[in-house]
Amino acid sequence: xxxxxxxxxxxLLNDQSxxxxxxxxxIFAAVVVTKWDRLRRTRKxxxxxxxxxxxxxxxxxxTAAQEAQKPFWRx
Numbered sequence: 001x002x003x004x005x006x007x008x009x010x011x012l013l014n015d016q017s018x019x020x021x022x023x024x025x026x027i028f029a030a031v032v033v034t035k036w037d038r039l040r041r042t043r044k045x046x047x048x049x050x051x052x053x054x055x056x057x058x059x060x061x062x063t064a065a066q067e068a069q070k071p072f073w074r075x
Contacts, residue, residue: 040072
């Protein structure tokens with residue numbers, strides 16, 4: 001299994017009523033940290049894309065720059 005649990009697996013675990021409160025809190029924290037890491041990595045990659053690659057995905061240079069400038073905790 002991968003180091004990070006998949007979102008669907010985490011949601012399933014979190015829905016289980018038998019989980020203790022501390023476990024639910026830790027799962028929630030893991031989900032948040034995983035989301036933040038994904039946002040950080042994708043924004044870092046977006047900032048490195050060449051203009052012709054941005055055109056391929058339908059994103060303008062200014063839009064990509066704005067997205068790349070966002071902190072990792074913002075959607």
